[in-house]
Amino acid sequence: MQNKSEKYSLIIIFIILIYFPVFLHLDLPSLYLWDESTNALHALDMEESGNYLRRFFQGQPDNWETKPPLLTWLQVFWIKILGPTELAIRMPSALSVLGTLFLILRFFWKEFRNLEVGIFSGLILVCSSGYVCEHVSRTGDHDALLIFFLLGGLIYFYKFLKYKEKQIFYITLFTLFFIGGVLTKSIAGLYFAPGLLIFTLLKKQFFPTIKNTYFWIAVGSFFGIIGAYYGLNEWYYPGYLEAVWNMELFPRFFNTNDEFHNVPDPFYFIRKIITEKFVFFFPALIVGLAFVYLQKKNPFKDFIYLLIIIISIFLIAISNGAFNTWYDAPAYPILATIAGMGVFYIYDFIKTKLSFKRGIYNSLYTIFFISIIFYFPYKTILTEQCYFPKWQNHYPHYGDYLKKLKSEKPKVKNIFIIEKRVNRHLMFYEKVFNKNYNYNIKHYIISKKDRTRISDLKIPANHTLMICDNKIKNNISNHFYLEILEQFRTCTLYKISNKK
Numbered sequence: 216m217q218n219k220s221e222k223y224s225l226i227i228i229f230i231i232l233i234y235f236p237v238f239l240h241l242d243l244p245s246l247y248l249w250d251e252s253t254n255a256l257h258a259l260d261m262e263e264s265g266n267y268l269r270r271f272f273q274g275q276p277d278n279w280e281t282k283p284p285l286l287t288w289l290q291v292f293w294i295k296i297l298g299p300t301e302l303a304i305r306m307p308s309a310l311s312v313l314g315t316l317f318l319i320l321r322f323f324w325k326e327f328r329n330l331e332v333g334i335f336s337g338l339i340l341v342c343s344s345g346y347v348c349e350h351v352s353r354t355g356d357h358d359a360l361l362i363f364f365l366l367g368g369l370i371y372f373y374k375f376l377k378y379k380e381k382q383i384f385y386i387t388l389f390t391l392f393f394i395g396g397v398l399t400k401s402i403a404g405l406y407f408a409p410g411l412l413i414f415t416l417l418k419k420q421f422f423p424t425i426k427n428t429y430f431w432i433a434v435g436s437f438f439g440i441i442g443a444y445y446g447l448n449e450w451y452y453p454g455y456l457e458a459v460w461n462m463e464l465f466p467r468f469f470n471t472n473d474e475f476h477n478v479p480d481p482f483y484f485i486r487k488i489i490t491e492k493f494v495f496f497f498p499a500l501i502v503g504l505a506f507v508y509l510q511k512k513n514p515f516k517d518f519i520y521l522l523i524i525i526i527s528i529f530l531i532a533i534s535n536g537a538f539n540t541w542y543d544a545p546a547y548p549i550l551a552t553i554a555g556m557g558v559f560y561i562y563d564f565i566k567t568k569l570s571f572k573r574g575i576y577n578s579l580y581t582i583f584f585i586s587i588i589f590y591f592p593y594k595t596i597l598t599e600q601c602y603f604p605k606w607q608n609h610y611p612h613y614g615d616y617l618k619k620l621k622s623e624k625p626k627v628k629n630i631f632i633i634e635k636r637v638n639r640h641l642m643f644y645e646k647v648f649n650k651n652y653n654y655n656i657k658h659y660i661i662s663k664k665d666r667t668r669i670s671d672l673k674i675p676a677n678h679t680l681m682i683c684d685n686k687i688k689n690n691i692s693n694h695f696y697l698e699i700l701e702q703f704r705t706c707t708l709y710k711i712s713n714k715k
Contacts, residue, residue, distance in 0.1 A: 245614025336555025345492030410525035503557030
C-alpha cells in the first residue's frame with residue numbers, strides 16, 4: 216500500500232506523461248483528406264448555418280456521411296472558442312482520450328483500491344499505436360469519442376450488475392453512455408452490447424435484470440431519444456433512414472452495398488494487434504490473463520471475464536464485412552487494461568522480493584520501473600505520432616502549404632488550384648482562408664473527361680497557379696507557359712504567362 220503523498224505523486228507523473236501523446240503538436244499537421252476534412256467541413260457549415268439536426272455538404276444533406284452529429288456539435292463548440300483551426304477540430308478527440316484515461320484510472324482506484332493498475336493501463340493505452348494514431352486519438356474523427364462512450368457503458372453496466380444498492384445511478388450512467396455512443400457513430404455505439412448480454416447470461420443476471428423496472432425505464436429512454444433523432448431527420452429530410460440503412464447498417468456489414476467490398480481475412484486485426492499495434496505489451500497481456508486464471512481469489516476475475524467476452528465478440532464482428540484499418544480501435548482500452556494488470560503483477564512481484572516498504576525507496580522503485588517498461592514504446596509513440604506523423608506525407612499538402620504562404624508570402628492571396636477529384640481537405644482550407652484571411656482561392660476539378668480539353672481552361676490572369684498532382688502538372692505545362700515560383704513537397708506554385 217502507498218501513502219497519500221506517494222499516490223498523488225504517482226498521479227502527477229501520470230498526468231505529465233499522458234499530456235504529450237495526447238496534446239503535443241496536436242494542431243501541427245493539416246487535416247487529412249477523407250473523414251477528418253469531411254467532419255471539419257460539416258462543422259464549418261453547421262456553425263455558419265445554425266442547422267444542428269443534419270450534416271450538410273455543399274448545401275445539400277450529406278448522404279455519404281449519415282452518422283448522428285454529436286461529434287460535429289462538439290467541434291462547432293470548439294470552433295466558436297478557438298476559431299476554425301485544426302486544434303478546434305481535434306479537441307473533442309483529445310478530451311475524449313483524457314475522459315477514457317480518467318474512467319480507467321478512477322475505476323481501478325475506486326473499485327479495486329489499486330491505483331497502480333489504473334496508471335499502468337493508462338500508460339499502456341497512450342503507448343499503443345492502435346489507439347494513439349491517425350483516425351483515432353490524434354485526428355478529428357469519431358473513434359476517440361466513440362471509445363469513451365463504449366468504455367463508460369461497459370464499466371457502469373458492470374457496476375449495475377454488481378451493486379444492487381446503487382442500481383438507479385449506474386443504469387442512468389450506462390444509458391447516457393450508450394446514447395452518447397449511438398449519437399456519435401450510429402450502430403457502432405452498440406459494439407459492446409452483445410458481450411454485455413452474454414456476460415449477463417453467464418452471471419445468471421439476465422432474469423433479475425429484465426425484471427428490474429429501472430432497466431426498462433433505461434431501455435425506453437434510450438429508444439425514445441435515439442428514435443426521436445432519427446425520426447426528426449426522416450421527417451425533415453425524407454430518405455434519411457434509407458441512407459442510414461445503406462451506409463451504416465447491414466448492407467455495409469454484409470458487403471451487399473457496392474460502395475464497400477474490402478473484407479479482410481479473418482485474422483487481419485488479431486495479427487495486427489500481435490505484430491504491430493500492441494506488440495510492446497502483448498507479453499504483459501499474456502501475464503495478466505495467466506494470473507487471473509491461476510489465482511483462485513483474484514479480485515479482477517469477474518471484470519477480466521467481461522473484458523474477454525467483449526473483445527472476443529467484438530473482434531469476430533469486425534473481422535467480417537466492410538473494414539478499415541482503424542476499426543479495431545475500441546479493442547485497445549480493453550487490451551491495455553488486461554496488460555496493465557500483467558504489468559502490475561510484475562511490478563508487485565519485484566517490489567515484494569526487494570522488500571520495499573513505504574517511503575523514498577518505494578517511490579524511486581516505481582519511477583525506475585515505469586521508466587524501464589515504458590521508455591521505448593513512449594518514445595516510439597512521440598516520434599511516430601507527434602513529431603513525425605507517419606500518415607502526414609500520404610495526404611494532400613494544401614493546408615500546410617497555404618499556412619506556409621500565409622507566413623512567408625502574405626501578398627500571394629489570389630490562388631487558382633487545379634485538382635483531379637473532389638478534395639475535402641482543399642475545400643476546408645479554401646473556405647477558411649477566403650473567409651478569415653481575405654484570400655481569393657478558387658479551385659477547379661479536372662475530371663478524366665476534361666483532361667483532353669485542358670487548353671480551354673480559363674485561369675484568372677491575376678491568379679497564381681498551385682498544383683500538387685504530377686499528372687496535372689504535365690498536362691498544364693503542355694498547354695501553358697509557366698514559371699516556377701516555388702516548390703513545397705508535392706506542390707508547385709506557378710506564375711502563368713500565356714497559352715502555348
